[in-house]
Amino acid sequence: MIALLQRDLRLAIRAGGGFGLGLAFFLIVVVLVPFGVGSDSGLLAAIAPGILWVGALLACLLSLDRIFALDHEDGSLDLLATAPIPLEGVVAMKAAAHWVTTGLPLTLAAPGLGLLLNLPAAGYGWLAASLALGTPALSMIGSFGAALTVGLKRGGLLLSLLVLPLYVPTLIFGAEAVARGIDGRETGTPLLMLTAITLASMALLPFAAAAAIRINLR
């Protein structure tokens, strides 16, 4: 399983595009927002937590169809399905690789982009914390969606329709934690809920995703 993780990471970094793409997309979203809503710094500060979270979500979505599609095309997914490790483990490792190549860079880059959106000083720590806790759930939910659509020729658009409603609770608690952090209210509840979503999706969704892959490979 570790070997699989390393393989996926190497593929993402070397095979071009996959690694930096999400980050560049995140940057562009953040640059575009002031053009859309005006450059009033007070307004930007007010919407910064939400924009940063929505941006992270979309950046994550962008790279989802790569999780299984490439392996499905060249047949290595069939090999992985018959490999001695359980398919659930394969899914978990794939999601982990996706997180390391998108969620982790997003978490690290978000405070820098917060600067561009005039995020209040109190928000930086909470932003990083909420993204660190929430993005694993995004990767895991996303790989479930990718597993559902892996057999389809143009599954990309369908994938976003399926996955975005599932992202709603994560988004709400993530943005809420940052907004509360800025106002100086207690942030324990949203962060705990975020952690709960992440842990529950890591515990349960690999089974659903593996079931979906088995159906698609049948």
Add this chain to the structure above:
Amino acid sequence: MPSLWEYANPQKFMQTSSVLLPVFSVVAAICLGVGLVWGFFLTPEAENFGSTVKIIYIHVPAAMMAINAWVMMLVTSLIWLVRRHHVSALAARAAAPIGMTMTLIALITGAIWGEPMWGTYWVWDPRLTSFMILFLFYLGYIALWEAIENPDAAADLTSVLCIVGSVFALLSRYAVNFWSQGLHQGASLSLDKKENVADVFYIPLLFCIAGFVCLFVALVLLRTRTEIRARRVRAMLARERMA
């Protein structure tokens, strides 16, 4: 007592539903006719709502059925996954567009009701928002059914999606509650508390709810029968090509 699983046989299902369908259709028509006419023309105007209160006769039953349709899809999906009961999967497929329409009706009548009451067509109130998310779930579910060619694989995948979606729909429901406090009044109907709706409005509302339930059952039966027939036609065409 015959077993419920007999209806796994499409033949048996077609026979039974051909009897049940007209019964439910007629009951639905009667209940809706009585409830709507009584509700619209024979009830007084509520003191603080005016005549707009009458939209309740469509809004509340549609909202109830929107959620119940998803629950029904969840149950039929589980039955399909456990028992490989084909009619069950087709019933789930048949129910989805009806549930989506009910969600849309609830959203639109809510908007029409909201304008005079709250001064706005749309607010990001927890209940409105969670209904919007439910609508998106229906869209995704239907789109996934349409996207997959192999019917058994489609039934399997949509069932998995339905189960995962139910968990997240529930989660979203409470998440949006947490995120903003809205304008919606509390539940107006409940079994254990005293009713918040005055009796004059309550009885026609019950008729409307019964009417919507029967309408939903009738439509699901009708659409399931259509799905079964469509599948038979496909099987016949396949056989023809083989010959």
